[in-house]
Each structure stands twice: as structure tokens, then as C-alpha cells.
Amino acid sequence: MIPHTSKKHALALDFGGTKLAAGVVNIETGEISALVRKSTPAEQGAQATLQTMLAAGQEAVKRSGLESQILRVGVSFGGPVSKDRTTVLHSHHVADWDGIRLTDQISQVFGIPAYMDNDANAAALGEWHFGAGKGAENMVYIQVSTGVGAGLILNGQLFRGSALAGEFGHIIVQPGGPRCACGRFGCVESLCSGWALARDGKAALREAPLHSPLRELCAGDLDQISAKTVIEACRRGDAQAEAILQRAFTGLAIGIANVVSLFDPDTLVLGGGVTRAQDVLLRFLEPALQEYLHPLSKGRFVLKFSELNGMETLLGAALLA
Ligand SMILES: [Zn+2]
The missing domain is CATH 3.30.420.40 (ATPase, nucleotide binding domain)
Incomplete structure (x- = not known):
């Protein structure tokens, strides 16, 4: 059996306007080993959405059985984020997101560093590495x-x-x-x-x-x-x-x-x-x-x-x- 190298798994969180998804991803192969999906509680605002996502992320980590090997969290947010990519600038679909330092909050909960970008940039990277945009x-x-x-x-x-x-x-x-x-x-x-x-x-x-x-x-x-x-x-x-x-x-x-x-x-x-x-x-x-x-x-x-x-x-x- 080939031992897992510690750097190839990441927890991924996708904050969409209507759907939330969390999964543990092998970033070498694109394989998703645990996927948890929830509806965005949009009418309840940012904090409720964040809590729902954190719970989904924890469930994904647990289900993947790879807890000790996940050293980073990657976050896609459905709206513009700050230049240093730590803070949400705005969501057109869910209230009260403006100015929330999302990467700090996520990293505190999971105890590992978190990195963020907007959803279109994240999707472009995904498609470029693993999909229709390869090469x-x-x-x-x-x-x-x-x-x-x-x-x-x-x-x-x-x-x-x-x-x-x-x-x-x-x-x-x-x-x-x-x-x-x-x-x-x-x-x-x-x-x-x-x-x-x-x-x-x-x-x-x-x-x-x-x-x-x-x-x-x-x-x-x-x-x-x-x-x-x-x-x-x-x-x-x-x-x-x-x-x-x-x-x-x-x-x-x-x-x-x-x-x-x-x-x-x-x-x-x-x-x-x-x-x-x-x-x-x-x-x-x-x-x-x-x-x-x-x-x-x-x-x-x-x-x-x-x-x-x-x-x-x-x-x-x-x-x-
Ligand atoms: Zn417009």
C-alpha cells in the first residue's frame, strides 16, 4: 500500500447563493472523498449560512476518514472578496456578509489555514486543472x-x-x-x-x-x-x-x-x-x-x-x- 502524502488532501467549501457544498478533495487527482450538500439558508443571513457550512465541513472531514491528513481549507465564495482574499466584500444573494473575515473564522474552527477566492475564479481553476480548460x-x-x-x-x-x-x-x-x-x-x-x-x-x-x-x-x-x-x-x-x-x-x-x-x-x-x-x-x-x-x-x-x-x-x- 502506498502511504498517503500529507499535502494532497484539502477540505473544500463552496458558498453558493442557493447551495452550499463541502468535500475533501485529493488535489492531485480531483477525487472528492466526502461530499456534503446543504441548501443556503439565504433568508436567515450570513451567520446562519456560515454555521450551516461549518457543520457541513466538519461532517465531510469526519466522513472522509482523512482528518489527520487535511492541512488546509480552500474556500469559494459566491461574491467578490478583498484583494488579500481574507474578507468578503459583498453577497448579492445573502444579507450581512459585507466585511466578514471569512478565512479567519474558518481557520479558527478547523485549526488549519484557510484560503479563499470568489466562486468564478475557483471554478475557472477547477476547470483549467481538471476539466474542459486543461492545457x-x-x-x-x-x-x-x-x-x-x-x-x-x-x-x-x-x-x-x-x-x-x-x-x-x-x-x-x-x-x-x-x-x-x-x-x-x-x-x-x-x-x-x-x-x-x-x-x-x-x-x-x-x-x-x-x-x-x-x-x-x-x-x-x-x-x-x-x-x-x-x-x-x-x-x-x-x-x-x-x-x-x-x-x-x-x-x-x-x-x-x-x-x-x-x-x-x-x-x-x-x-x-x-x-x-x-x-x-x-x-x-x-x-x-x-x-x-x-x-x-x-x-x-x-x-x-x-x-x-x-x-x-x-x-x-x-x-x-
Ligand atoms: Zn449588475
């Missing part, structure tokens, strides 16, 4: 889930700017468009994020015909409408859902065209829950990319989907450690 020199990872973000690998390194690089979700692509979580109007996130699609689906239901796929899928109940409902309604030929997704993914395509012009990536990876509906996404995204990409950018990069089944953020968090 890329210049890679843009775009995450479309509850919120929208991006992680940039430039010249073979994660690019953080002065702290906030990669806030792709808040590039304005439709001036005067819908209000965004950031308070402005027409950001990418305000058009194609999970919350934006749910908002548009609910608005559509109020004006939906008596018989429509959208109405049937949610049995006429506004609260049942999520991004998934809108995507499924579109698959069933719902005209309102098609219009919502046409606008949403056109906005995404304009954002992508701008980012491609700026960074000239060789690889562009799409990840996050909304991008798992590849059939529906590509139906709107491909023609919009043809329309909005600079002619010289066409054919210069490969468009890929995440290959890590939603685990890219957790795996990337482990790599931070």
Missing part, C-alpha cells in the same frame, strides 16, 4: 448560475486584477434593460442568470394564455417558476419562454463577444446550472455569437462546456489551498 494558455470561464461571473486564465495564470477582475455578470449589454442585483440596468446577469430567468418567467405567467406550456409546467403557480421551468417550457415550444431566452442568451453572447475582443482567449468554457441546458442555450447563443463576434475573433477560440458536473467550484476551492 489552455488563455481561457475565459463563464459561470451562469444563480448569478453570473467569470474567471480569467491569462498567460497560464489566474488573473485577478486589483481584486474584482472577472465581474463579467456586471458588464452592461443592454442599456436601459432590466434592473440588476447591483442596482444598475441591463447587466449580463440581469438578463440570463437563474434569478433573471425566474423573474421573467413569473412576469410572463401573468400574461400567459390559458393553455401554454409555461402555465402547465407550473400548474399556474408563480412560486413554482424557476429558470428550469422557463427552459423546459421553451423546449415544449412556449412562445413566451422562447422570447425570454432569446433576450437572455443574446445578452450573454454580446458579453462573450466583448470579452473575446478584449482577451483573445484560445478556450472559452461555459459552466453553471443554466448552461447545463446545452440544447436550448446553443439554439440562441450560436446565432447571436455569429452576429456579435468581431469577424477576426471567429474561429480563434473553442467554445466548451464544463466537464466537471457542477463540481468545478469545489475542486477549484481545493486548489486554492
